[in-house]
Amino acid sequence: MAEELEEGRIKRINIEEKMKTAYIDYSMSVIVSRALPDVRDGLKPVHRRILYDMSNELNLYSDKPHRKSARIVGDVLGKFHPHGDLSVYEAMVRLAQEWSMRYMLVDGQGNFGSVDGDGPAAMRYTEARMRKIADEVMADIDKDTVDFRPNFDETIPEPTVLPTRIPLLLVNGASGIAVGMATNMPPHNLSEVLDAICAYIDNPEIEVSELLHYVKAPDFPTGGIVYGCEGVREAYETGRGRVIMRAKTEIEHTSTGRECIVVTEIPYMVNKAEMIRKIADLINEKKIEGIAYINDESDRNGMRIVMILKHDAVASVVLNNLYRMSAMQTSFPVNNIALVDGRPMLLNLRDLIRHFVEHRHEVVVRRTRYDLAQAEKRAHILEGLLIAVDHIDEVIRIIRGAQSPDEAKAALIERFGLSEAQAAAIIDMRLRALTGLERDKLKREYDELCKQIAYFKEVLDSLPMQMQIVKDEMLEIKEKYGDERRTEIVLSAEEFNPEDFYADEEMVITVSHMGYIKRTPLTEYRTQNRGGVGMKGSSTRDEDFIEHIYVTTMHNTMLFFTEKGRCYWLKVYAIPEGARASKGRAIQNVIQIEPDDKIRAYINVRRLDDKEYVNSNYIIMCTKEGVVKKTLLEAYSRPRQNGVNAITIREGDRLIEAKLTSGSSEVILAAREGKAIRFNEAGVRAIGRTGAGVKGITIEGDDEVVGMICVEKDVKEDILVVSENGYGKRTDLGDYRITNRGGKGVKTLQITEKTGKLIAIKAVTDENDLMIINRSGLTIRIPVSDIRVSGRATQGVRVINLRNNDAIASVIPVPKSEDEEPEAAASAEGATAENPAAENAAPEPENRNDNETITE
CATH class of the missing domain: 3.90.199.10 (Topoisomerase II, domain 5)
Structure with missing residues (x-):
């Protein structure tokens, strides 16, 4: 018990009750007056x-x-x-x-x-x-x-x-700790929120699930990644949830070829310097292995934290450990508590939008009432002024005859039936108002005010007009201040089917020679007469070019085969989207391949859950030692994040090619010493995924297979072979007789010291261009149609002139460019701006044309 002095008397009170009521008063003061935002203005x-x-x-x-x-x-x-x-x-x-x-x-x-x-x-x-x-x-x-x-x-x-016209509570979020409760609301993209508000105005019965089509996830000022949508959905539906945030990273290579993880954006509310310090401590304590060096290279152009990896480190493994153990992955606990009519309430997404729209509606109504009152007040004054101007002589006489302003006002009120305000305005009227122009000006102003008054009354009488004004103001704000999302949304693997988020639209997948991949909507490309897809405008590096191009749909799957015999999967919608002119993203940033491995083949397949499709198609693989393997596509219909073994590679061997076939195609293998073999695919028995394959061609000594092509029946294609010293030719497929697999093959190119070894075999048509990459790094593009068809056992023609000691490294057929490239024509003739040293190449004998076919 305690005592309290009251009006000179001592009153005994219960201290427990006194503390309780005092604390409640204090807590409500903190809640209402300090810590929590108002749901209306945020x-x-x-x-x-x-x-x-x-x-x-x-x-x-x-x-x-x-x-x-x-x-x-x-x-x-x-x-x-x-x-x-x-x-x-x-x-x-x-x-x-x-x-x-x-x-x-x-x-x-x-x-x-x-x-x-x-x-x-x-x-x-x-x-x-x-x-x-x-x-x-x-x-x-x-x-x-x-x-x-x-x-x-x-x-x-x-x-x-x-x-406010800006829904601040949603777009900027809020955080605060009151007594017994707290609020923590993430920021969002203004354009998305305004779209959701307009959708609510159009349909006040809209559900939260429908609003999620507009407000997809929080949009943090520091960018980063929202990882997973389940917590976001829960927060929007209930008001409470957990949003996983990740730093945005890229995998780059140093000048010495070492991999490095580059962080360009960090999670919201993370202290960058403290994050780097803690990562350095984890490295020193050996809790995170594989990082050799970490440095903050951020400047005024943006954030850049570089972590150089050790030679034997796998970037994806290191990155996952960083997400698990450092602030590069954090969570944002959503708790949407705000004051509604002075009381704290837990609100879902629809509630937040509803209260803001109600607030804007009230503001519009009160503003319209104010504007109406001001307009009516001014119109009332103008009515009096117009009366005075129309009876100016009498007004002047009354004013001149009055002894005081009050007497003049009283006389004017009595004579013309004016109000006090009108009479005062007439007394204060300047003499210039008596001119004809001023009277016309007063009349125009009065007419305009009458229109405004009619409009304001119409608005006040019409709820649809009021809501339309609110919507129009939201669209105006979006036009002035709307911007693109900064935070990327990435679905976690364990969540519901991500295909539900993507329409099965047609896409163009492009893969560059240096391993940059992207997807682009087919609608961005111009249709050509040849029916192909033009590649002009793809912004690659100077030494890079588009090597593979596929037209597919969003729900299809890409298979990637590496030289170590691994297979990786990637859904088309998971491939980074890029404009037609953009470079794309390095494949190492998209799939988790080992640092010392390299992708050798790309295959585009339809839905892997289509049993009829996966059980009627095959994948044929070939190694440099001449081993071929045929496996039913069904064996690759169950994707795994870390990939699977597609073929058992013997020591010293490596995978060089993989093709998707129908089971009835013909296979041609070519070796460096100029031999090639053609056999029916049916001669290769389909085996399981872990098998090693069978002999496709017999090679001797240090010879090795340089390529494999699979030709479907009824498809008209020529066989192109190119040697390392710049000689090549096209040969009709019929010149290669069909034999049993495992043989030594037949001559496909007359190999001499002058031609050099065979470097590539490709199936081509006149609708292809040929990209030739020299060992010096020079890239030359020539039309396939410039290489004429000749016999199987010939030496071929000179395709390009080479600098001294240079040689061809690889040859890739690509779809013909839509626009003529002047440098390509020049290169095809051997020389010039791209290859200035070609003029100094060893001359040919004068009595022979470079393009003349040379036989045995």
Whole structure:
């Protein structure tokens, strides 16, 4: 028990009850007046007071000069927020930090801190004003759109809420710890939120699941990745959930060929310097293996944290450990608690949108009432002025005959039936209003006001018109301030079928020679007369070019085969999307292949869950030792994230090619010494995925297979062979007789010291170009049609001239370019700008043409 003095008497009270009521009062004060945002404008009292003071008290709109932060903080403290100056300054600073706010409301000048956790400069050094988007937050506040209340000392009114046109609670989020409850709301993309608001206005009965088509996931100011959608869906449907955030990374290579993980974006609210420090500690403590060096190379152009890996490290393994053990993966616990009519409530996505729309509707109605009242007040005055102008002589006589203004007003009211306001306006009227032009001006103004009054009354009488005004303002805001998402959405493997998110649209998959891959909607390409897909405009590196191109659909699957005999899967929708002119993304960043492995073949297949399809198609593989293996596609119909063994590779051997066949094609293998063998695919028995295969061609000594082609029946293709010294020819398929597999083959090119060894065998048509890559790195493109058809056992023709000691490294047929490339024609003739040294190549005998076929 305790005692309390009351009116000179001592009153005994229960201390437990007193503490309980006092604590409840305190907690409600914290909840309502400090820690939780209002659902309507999304602001806490301190932020609301800062913005109101900067706009209405200090006139610091976006088009006005900056003012010292100390001046702003002092004004807010003295007029509205009687708390610590540091609390006000920190709140204002956060409104100006691009890594804290998705859409900054304050334009700061000076040191406002950094993403490394550096604090801002003292308020006496920094300056601030409102950003342009903050002008929309304060729009129409002077039109009685919101309620006001006295400030703490009841000397100045302050708004209870701001009439914002921006849904700040959703786009900037909020966080706060009250007593017994807390709020933690993620930021979102303005364009997506406004689309959802418009959808709600069109259909107030819309469900949360339908709103998810517009608001897909949070959009953090620091970018990064939202990993998985289940927590996001739960947060939007219930108001509580858990969003997994990841850093955005790329796999690059140093000049010495070592792999490195480059972090370009980090999770929201993560201190970059602290994250790097903790990763370094994990490396030193041997908790994370495989990282040799870590450095922060961030500058004004963007974030860049480089982690160089050890030679034997696998980038995907290291990256997964970083996600598991460091702040490169964190979670954002969503707790959507906000004040609704002064009471804290847990809200889902639809509730947040509904309350904002109701607030905007109330603002529009109150603004319209205010504008109507102002228009009617002005029209009333104009009616009196027009009466006075029409009876000006009598008005002048009455005024001149009056002893005082009050007597004149009374006489005017009695004579013309005017109101007090009209009579006062006539008394104050200037003499210039008596001119004809001024009378016409008054009449035009009156007519215009009558139209506005009719419109305002129509709006007030029509709910659909009011909601249309709200929607039109949202679309206007989207046009002015909408932007693209910064945070990428990546579905986690264990979630529901991701195909539900992608329409099965046609896509073009392009893979460059250096291993850059992308998908592009087929609609971005121009249709050619040849029916192919033009490649002009693909922005590759100077030494790179498009090597493979596939037309497929979003639900199809790409198979990747490596020289170690591994197979990897990738759905088309999982391939990074890029514009037709973009370079694409390195394949090492997309699939988890070993550092010392290399992709040798790409196969595009239909749905792997189509049993009829996977049981009627085969994959044939070939190694450099002449081993071939045939496996039913069904064996590759169960994707695994880390890939599977497609063929057992013997020591010293490697996979060089893999083809998708129908089971009835013909296979041709060619060896470096100029021999080739042709046999029916039916001669190779289909075996399981882990088998090693059978002999396809017998090779001797240090000879090896350089290529394999599979030709389907009724397909007209020529056989192209090219030697390393620049000789090549096309031969009709019929010149190669069909034999049993395992033989030594027949001569496909007359190999001499002059021609060099066979380097490639390809199936081509006149609709192909040939990309020739020399060992020196030079790339030359020539039309296949420039190489004429000749016999199987001939030496061929000179395809290109080579520099001294240079040789052809590889040859790839590609779809013919839609536009003529001048350098290609020049290169086909042997020489010039791309190969200036060709002029110095060893001359041929004068009595022989370079393009003349040379027989045995």
